[in-house]
Amino acid sequence: MVAAFSDPIWRKPQAAPAFRSELPSGGTLDAVIIGGGIMGLSTALHAARAGLSVQVLDAGAIGQGASGLNGGQVIPGLKYDPDWLIEHFGKERGEALVEFAASTADAVFDVIRDEKLAVPFTRNGWIQAAHTETALTAAANRDRQWRSRGADVELLDQAGIAAMTGAKGYFGGWLDRRAGVIDPLSYTLELARVGLAAGARITEQQRVVKLSKDADVWRISTQGGAELRARSVVLATNAYTDGLLPGLAQTIVPLHSFQIATAPLPAELAAGILPGGQAVSDSRRILVYYRRSPDGRMVLGGRGGMALPSSAADWAHCERALIRLYPALAGIAIEKRWFGRVALTPDHLPHLHEPEKGLLAVVGCQGRGVGLMSALGKRMASYLASGDARQLPFPLSPIKPIPFHAFRQVGVAAAITWYRVLDAFER
Ligand SMILES: Cc1cc2nc3c(=O)[nH]c(=O)nc-3n(C[C@H](O)[C@H](O)[C@H](O)COP(=O)(O)OP(=O)(O)OC[C@H]3O[C@@H](n4cnc5c(N)ncnc54)[C@H](O)[C@@H]3O)c2cc1C
Numbered sequence: 001m002v003a004a005f006s007d008p009i010w011r012k013p014q015a016a017p018a019f020r021s022e023l024p025s026g027g028t029l030d031a032v033i034i035g036g037g038i039m040g041l042s043t044a045l046h047a048a049r050a051g052l053s054v055q056v057l058d059a060g061a062i063g064q065g066a067s068g069l070n071g072g073q074v075i076p077g078l079k080y081d082p083d084w085l086i087e088h089f090g091k092e093r094g095e096a097l098v099e100f101a102a103s104t105a106d107a108v109f110d111v112i113r114d115e116k117l118a119v120p121f122t123r124n125g126w127i128q129a130a131h132t133e134t135a136l137t138a139a140a141n142r143d144r145q146w147r148s149r150g151a152d153v154e155l156l157d158q159a160g161i162a163a164m165t166g167a168k169g170y171f172g173g174w175l176d177r178r179a180g181v182i183d184p185l186s187y188t189l190e191l192a193r194v195g196l197a198a199g200a201r202i203t204e205q206q207r208v209v210k211l212s213k214d215a216d217v218w219r220i221s222t223q224g225g226a227e228l229r230a231r232s233v234v235l236a237t238n239a240y241t242d243g244l245l246p247g248l249a250q251t252i253v254p255l256h257s258f259q260i261a262t263a264p265l266p267a268e269l270a271a272g273i274l275p276g277g278q279a280v281s282d283s284r285r286i287l288v289y290y291r292r293s294p295d296g297r298m299v300l301g302g303r304g305g306m307a308l309p310s311s312a313a314d315w316a317h318c319e320r321a322l323i324r325l326y327p328a329l330a331g332i333a334i335e336k337r338w339f340g341r342v343a344l345t346p347d348h349l350p351h352l353h354e355p356e357k358g359l360l361a362v363v364g365c366q367g368r369g370v371g372l373m374s375a376l377g378k379r380m381a382s383y384l385a386s387g388d389a390r391q392l393p394f395p396l397s398p399i400k401p402i403p404f405h406a407f408r409q410v411g412v413a414a415a416i417t418w419y420r421v422l423d424a425f426e427r
Contacts, residue, residue, distance in 0.1 A: 005309060008069050008338045009261045009293055010185035019062050019192055021055070021201035023226050029053045031384050032220045032230040034208045034244070037067035038370060039362055040236035041191040041202075042107075042377025043384070045115070048198035050385040055228060056200060057220070059207035062192045065240050066369065068185040069340030071259060071289055071301050073279040074371050075126050076105040076178045079348040082145045093395070100379075100393035102151060104371030105178045107378055108187070117190035119182050120294045122277040126179030129161060129170045135283035139174040152177040165280055166272040167325040173280075181279045181291050184370060208244055211359065218358055232384055235361035236377075238369070239341035245361060250401035251351060252343040252363050258309070259301035260318045261293065261336040262329065269328055270296055288321040297336075298322065298329065303367070309339060342367040346402060350376065354396045361399070 019036070031047060033040045036058030047054045062068075078085070078101045085101070086094030112119050130136035143155040154175045156164065161173040192202050210221040211233060220228040235245055239254040265273065274280070274292050281289040290300035300322050304314065315337045323330050345351055345364035350372065353361045360383075362376060375393075382391035389396060 005338050006336045009336050010183050017189060019202040019204050021203045023203060028217055029055050029230040031232040031234060032228055033234045033236055035236035036062045036202060037065040038188060039373035039377050041195055042374045043234055043380045044200040045191055045195040045198055046378045046381030047384050048195060048200040050381055052385060054200045056202040057206040057208055058204050061204050063185050063188045066340045066342060067188040069338060070184045070370060071299060072182045072184040073126060073289060073291060074105045074108045074180045074182055075368055076371055077101045079366060081142050082149060097393055104375040107375035108371050115194045119186045119190055121180055121182040123180030124276050125175050125177040125278045127164060127173050127175050127278050127280045129173040129280050129282040131170060131283050133171055136172045143174050164276060165274055232358040234380060238363055238365050239343035241363060247399045247401045248361055250405040251399055252345055254341045254343050256304045256339045257301055257342050257367060258304045258315050258318055258339045259299060260315050260334050261297045261299045263333040263335045264296040265298060273326060312337060350394060352392055352394050352396050353399050355399055
């Protein structure tokens with residue numbers, strides 16, 4: 001019998017390192033960071049490097065959230081292209097945002113190099129594959145905007161994308177050489193290791209259940225009864241946001257993203273599939289994303305709804321997509337199935353909040369947070385160290401719950417089904 005879901009392929013048979021810093025029994029820290037994913041750990045590392053005293057608390061184990069479960073595609077940019085960002089945010093903020101968006105993959109590869117992280121990676125680019133002529137026109141527009149800014153990008157024609165991916169059915173695509181792939185769990189655990197070495201404290205199995213303020217100092221209470229004091233608190237809980245900060249969970253729509261991994265491919269099949277080691281996301285409304293793993297598997301993911309999966313059938317949409325793209329893989333065993341949560345916001349941008357002085361929250365990874373959260377963590381650390389909000393690429397905004405949030409999730413589930421139908425017709 002096939003297990004309904006498994007550990008991600010990134011989980012190694014040997015036990016993961018434990019992060020159990022002793023909680024401080026007195027004194028006031030510069031910052032307590034709630035959530036030990038890429039966002040929390042990147043903030044902690046850079047804040048510790050800036051000389052701040054920081055404590056990371058995670059409700060579970062480091063790497064159990066989206067950061068250790070994802071596809072490991074390190075993609076620069078935001079959902080929006082440079083021209084839109086400048087039109088929407090104005091020249092000064094918009095240009096700064098374009099520069100930030102361009103830098104998010106660097107934030108990952110720079111930290112791997114500078115901190116000597118033991119993380120398997122390849123930096124050969126990411127392909128956005130166009131499944132319609134309209135998508136190819138959008139890709140050409142994106143290519144023009146980034147190329148005019150000096151980015152190392154290229155528009156691919158039908159023959160070009162077929163040669164690079166070996167996949168069926170694309171009209172062309174867009175190659176962004178700034179991007180790459182990593183082992184996301186190694187990256188998360190390594191961020192924690194170097195954060196600890198830099199002086200940050202990191203403690204797992206510490207769910208924060210209450211925040212209160214005493215003059216200018218925040219009190220952070222955990223489920224286990226510990227109480228910490230800090231000048232700043234950063235909620236880095238993203239799609240796993242609970243009710244700790246009233247209204248925050250209602251500002252995002254958390255969705256599940258499902259992934260499958262095949263058995264390692266036989267050499268004769270492997271040779272024609274992504275020979276350059278790029279990652280791919282396609283242009284469908286309900287996109288699929290895929291890559292090869294260092295041990296020669298094909299790894300493919302796609303969005304699902306909010307319901308928890310109950311059997312292998314819940315990954316059937318991923319298996320269908322794999323065979324549609326690579327018919328030769330029919331019959332290759334699917335060895336792993338896993339899932340995690342991503343957080344969407346209605347405007348498809350990450351949201352930064354500071355509802356009270358020293359209380360910060362970041363949500364909304366839009367399913368593309370490996371680079372984004374690495375870069376945002378670095379900026380958040382600069383803000384903590386300087387108090388200068390210009391360090392943050394996005395404006396601090398009020399917490400605005402989505403109207404009819406509970407019903408919204410039902411709506412999203414219906415929309416996913418409808419978009420899948422539309423995608424199928426455009427094939
Ligand atoms: C299946 C999947 C595939 C993906 N693929 C990609 C990809 O290929 N490329 C890409 O760029 N992005 C991808 N993403 C998105 C990416 O993984 C996320 O954007 C990113 O990891 C978010 O990092 P984070 O630190 O903000 O959140 P997380 O890593 O989710 O960490 C949040 C943490 O907060 C903790 N927490 C919550 N509440 C509390 C509390 N009260 N007290 C203490 N701790 C708490 C949780 O335990 C959790 O560990 C994918 C996501 C999924 C799920």
